[in-house]
Amino acid sequence: MTTALLVLAGLGFAALLYAGRGYWAWVSALGLVLAAWGQAGVQSPTAFMTTAVAAVIAALVFGVPALRRPLISAPVMGLVRSFLPSIGDTERIALEAGTVWWDGDLFSGNPDWRKLLDFTPQALSERERAFLDGPVEDLCRMLDDWQVNQDRDLSPEVWDFLKRQRFFGMIVPEEYGGLGFSAIGHSAVVVKISSRSVTAAVTVMVPNSLGPAELLLHYGTDEQKKYYLPRLARGEEVPCFALTEPHAGSDAASTRSSGVVCRGTYEGRQVLGIRLNWNKRYITLAPVATVIGLAFRMFDPDGLLGGEEDLGITCALIPRDVPGINIGDRHDPMGVPFQNGPITGTDVFVPVDFVIGGQDGVGQGWKMLMDSLAAGRSISLPSLSVAAVELAARATGAYATVREQFNLPIGRFEGVEEALTRIAGHAYLMNAARVLTCAAVDAGEKPAVLSAVVKAYLTEGMRKSVIDAMDIMAGAAICSGPRNILSRVYVSAPIGITVEGANILTRSLIIFGQGSIRCHPFVHDEMQAVADNDLRGFDMAFFGHVGFVFSNAIRSLALALTGGRLAPVPPGGPMAGYFRALTRYSAAFALITDVALATLGGALKRREKISGRLADALAWLYLASATLKRFHDDGRPAGDVALLRWSCDLALWNIQEALRGVVDNLPNRPAAAMARFLVFPLGAHRRPPADELGAEVARCLLDGNEARLRLSADIYVPDATEDGLGRLDAALDLIVGAKDGFAKVTDAVRAGTLEREPRDTLIDRAAAQGVINGEERNRLDAAEAARDDVIQVDSFDPETYTGLKG
Numbered sequence: 115m116t117t118a119l120l121v122l123a124g125l126g127f128a129a130l131l132y133a134g135r136g137y138w139a140w141v142s143a144l145g146l147v148l149a150a151w152g153q154a155g156v157q158s159p160t161a162f163m164t165t166a167v168a169a170v171i172a173a174l175v176f177g178v179p180a181l182r183r184p185l186i187s188a189p190v191m192g193l194v195r196s197f198l199p200s201i202g203d204t205e206r207i208a209l210e211a212g213t214v215w216w217d218g219d220l221f222s223g224n225p226d227w228r229k230l231l232d233f234t235p236q237a238l239s240e241r242e243r244a245f246l247d248g249p250v251e252d253l254c255r256m257l258d259d260w261q262v263n264q265d266r267d268l269s270p271e272v273w274d275f276l277k278r279q280r281f282f283g284m285i286v287p288e289e290y291g292g293l294g295f296s297a298i299g300h301s302a303v304v305v306k307i308s309s310r311s312v313t314a315a316v317t318v319m320v321p322n323s324l325g326p327a328e329l330l331l332h333y334g335t336d337e338q339k340k341y342y343l344p345r346l347a348r349g350e351e352v353p354c355f356a357l358t359e360p361h362a363g364s365d366a367a368s369t370r371s372s373g374v375v376c377r378g379t380y381e382g383r384q385v386l387g388i389r390l391n392w393n394k395r396y397i398t399l400a401p402v403a404t405v406i407g408l409a410f411r412m413f414d415p416d417g418l419l420g421g422e423e424d425l426g427i428t429c430a431l432i433p434r435d436v437p438g439i440n441i442g443d444r445h446d447p448m449g450v451p452f453q454n455g456p457i458t459g460t461d462v463f464v465p466v467d468f469v470i471g472g473q474d475g476v477g478q479g480w481k482m483l484m485d486s487l488a489a490g491r492s493i494s495l496p497s498l499s500v501a502a503v504e505l506a507a508r509a510t511g512a513y514a515t516v517r518e519q520f521n522l523p524i525g526r527f528e529g530v531e532e533a534l535t536r537i538a539g540h541a542y543l544m545n546a547a548r549v550l551t552c553a554a555v556d557a558g559e560k561p562a563v564l565s566a567v568v569k570a571y572l573t574e575g576m577r578k579s580v581i582d583a584m585d586i587m588a589g590a591a592i593c594s595g596p597r598n599i600l601s602r603v604y605v606s607a608p609i610g611i612t613v614e615g616a617n618i619l620t621r622s623l624i625i626f627g628q629g630s631i632r633c634h635p636f637v638h639d640e641m642q643a644v645a646d647n648d649l650r651g652f653d654m655a656f657f658g659h660v661g662f663v664f665s666n667a668i669r670s671l672a673l674a675l676t677g678g679r680l681a682p683v684p685p686g687g688p689m690a691g692y693f694r695a696l697t698r699y700s701a702a703f704a705l706i707t708d709v710a711l712a713t714l715g716g717a718l719k720r721r722e723k724i725s726g727r728l729a730d731a732l733a734w735l736y737l738a739s740a741t742l743k744r745f746h747d748d749g750r751p752a753g754d755v756a757l758l759r760w761s762c763d764l765a766l767w768n769i770q771e772a773l774r775g776v777v778d779n780l781p782n783r784p785a786a787a788m789a790r791f792l793v794f795p796l797g798a799h800r801r802p803p804a805d806e807l808g809a810e811v812a813r814c815l816l817d818g819n820e821a822r823l824r825l826s827a828d829i830y831v832p833d834a835t836e837d838g839l840g841r842l843d844a845a846l847d848l849i850v851g852a853k854d855g856f857a858k859v860t861d862a863v864r865a866g867t868l869e870r871e872p873r874d875t876l877i878d879r880a881a882a883q884g885v886i887n888g889e890e891r892n893r894l895d896a897a898e899a900a901r902d903d904v905i906q907v908d909s910f911d912p913e914t915y916t917g918l919k920g
């Protein structure tokens with residue numbers, strides 16, 4: 115009888131934990147202890163009384179807040195205080211920046227899939243569509259990337275067109291004369307231009323990303339907005355934003371640039387101003403900029419502003435022609451000729467009014483930068499990365515069908531197929547993540563953590579996919595010239611990896627570091643309570659946290675044992691299994707996050723191999739979520755099931771390996787053993803996407819399959835007469851159109867009716883022997899001529915060659 119009660123109580127305890135009522139489960143566990151010892155007490159009434167009293171006292175201490183706070187929470191709070199890493203002001207601002215969105219669900223261990231599916235992304239407006247079909251198409255037609263590279267700059271016509279059509283004012287609202295585009299509209303423009311010319315894309319991206327316009331919009335005074343925003347929108351001002359220095363790269367807050375408050379003369383007027391000295395490098399658009407957004411540390415040694423001496427990081431807008439500025443030299447980033455260079459300033463004097471936000475903005479620079487980072491980081495490099503992978507998908511799909519070796523299109527070889535699979539899969543999942551993240555920005559979010567995820571993982575996906583594409587196109591991708599469409603994308607991949615937060619830093623330090631504080635349901639409240647010495651707040655957060663850990667522990671175990679079947683997920687056809695698996699891994703991720711936080715505490719900040727793996731798990735949870743959302747929003751097309759499955763299988767494999775890596779390497783081995791038991795009770799059995807599935811995915815790109823067009827729908831495709839992608843696409847059409855004729859010739863060779871010989875004479879003989887008719891022969895001739903054309907590469911006479919640049 116007592117045993118039955120105990121089993122029932124145990125089940126109730128587990129159910130409470132599973133339902134997320136961890137704290138109550140935990141308190142009721144004391145009841146269990148009472149019952150268990152009560153059973154023992156049947157034999158020994160004294161033992162029963164002692165344990166009953168102990169359990170009642172414990173229940174009171176833990177269950178009554180007025181007792182719990184001083185007796186339990188206060189000492190724990192002291193312990194946590196000693197445990198917490200020291201966090202400086204700039205770090206704290208960075209950690210707390212932005213908003214929490216789907217990342218919060220993933221950290222909760224119990225993502226609400228219905229909420230994700232019901233979320234409606236903002237669609238492109240009529241005006242945005244018209245801009246894409248009009249000025250953006252026109253711009254792409256004007257751009258000759260090979261020539262841009264030779265000229266080491268965009269042509270004057272292109273510069274003029276960009277300014278006139280307000281490409282530099284996509285984020286500036288219409289009331290200030292800008293285009294006022296949504297995030298998805300802005301991103302669509304960047305994708306299309308990037309697929310045509312990285313130089314042009316970077317030129318357009320920078321004024322629309324973190325810089326003068328973005329900062330003015332949120333923090334500028336009315337006067338600053340009225341003066342600068344229309345001029346920026348019309349391209350009358352070309353902005354750059356200067357943060358990086360020789361000694362302040364990733365650690366940008368350690369800037370040595372200084373501004374000292376003093377009185378001086380500006381344009382003949384005596385004003386209160388700032389005397390600036392700086393040495394910046396790597397600044398995009400600097401050589402041609404007319405206004406410099408400058409980040410520096412501001413000091414007021416004479417107390418002219420009436421506050422402290424060290425006022426902190428500040429951002430100001432400095433016109434280029436103020437005396438003391440040295441600007442115009444160029445760096446050469448991988449030979450990609452967008453404008454980029456150093457700027458120095460020596461005793462540059464400007465009025466205090468030039469600080470963004472005026473005097474109110476003094477010392478607010480770091481906060482402004484961190485709060486505004488998410489929008490641009492969600493858009494610029496993710497869009498450029500998607501353009502690269504879509505271009506890779508479109509080009510390699512065509513090339514692997516057109517190019518033959520060993521008498522077969524190279525796409526038929528499994529080795530090539532593997533690379534094609536990765537390109538197609540990444541094109542699908544990366545675009546899904548781009549669209550979802552833009553949708554979050556359009557919904558008003560500032561997704562600090564997710565923008566770091568898409569920045570790091572999409573640029574990495576781009577690098578991998580472009581390397582795959584280079585391998586497939588081999589010599590044709592290596593020899594530079596107007597026909598080569600991949601080499602410039604290939605050399606620019608490291609630029610995307612490095613800028614806007616270099617990827618190693620972003621993965622190892624920022625994503626999980628910021629996520630675990632910003633997105634975790636309790637950690638931020640706990641830290642805040644410790645900082646404010648708020649015992650009541652700490653007590654609530656801490657015991658909420660304890661319940662959360664217990665709940666995730668039991669859920670991880672239960673979901674692992676049942677293959678996620680206990681997770682309530684929306685009906686989803688081919689998606690349902692993935693919802694369940696991801697719910698399981700979300701619970702596991704949340705649990706392992708807490709185990710790592712609890713056992714490593716402040717040391718976790720230095721254990722970047724652990725936090726990097728946790729970042730991988732979070733990132734792939736997000737990428738898989740985005741893929742499911744895309745499949746759902748696209749109307750669950752049967753033609754995309756293989757792409758969905760491949761993307762999700764890859765994501766789940768990566769999540770498993772990341773979590774396994776954490777468990778394998780956690781220094782506290784008993785805690786690691788417990789985590790392993792709860793997360794992988796039956797072992798880690800998930801495998802990467804199967805070969806068969808990969809073959810299905812690769813076929814999306816081959817033989818003129820229409821999925822190739824869908825996977826590359828966002829890029830610019832030149833007309834059929836243009837070297838490079840235009841002619842390659844046209845050749846593919848001709849070869850696919852001649853497939854019946856090719857099949858007849860191949861069948862005849864197999865049957866021995868035709869002798870095997872080179873293709874040109876083979877077609878002659880096939881026509882002569884009546885294997886193909888006249889019309890088929892014409893098609894085969896045209897297809898062969900096109901094939902012969904598109905496999906050629908450029909060569910240059912010695913004189914031209916020695917004059918080539920880049």
Ligand SMILES: Cc1cc2nc3c(=O)[nH]c(=O)nc-3n(C[C@H](O)[C@H](O)[C@H](O)COP(=O)(O)OP(=O)(O)OC[C@H]3O[C@@H](n4cnc5c(N)ncnc54)[C@H](O)[C@@H]3O)c2cc1C
Pocket residue numbers: 354355356357358362363364365395396397398399447454609612613614615616617618619620622623722
């Ligand atoms: C082409 C180009 C354009 C740019 N445009 C601009 C611009 O317009 N404005 C501007 O202000 N800046 C710009 N930058 C600067 C860019 O943002 C920096 O290059 C970047 O922040 C990295 O700084 P760094 O190159 O000095 O590398 P470093 O800071 O020296 O880093 C070197 C390596 O160490 C890693 N690392 C550093 N710290 C850590 C850590 N704590 N944990 C783990 N890994 C770490 C980094 O990830 C990187 O892999 C540009 C750079 C380039 C190359």
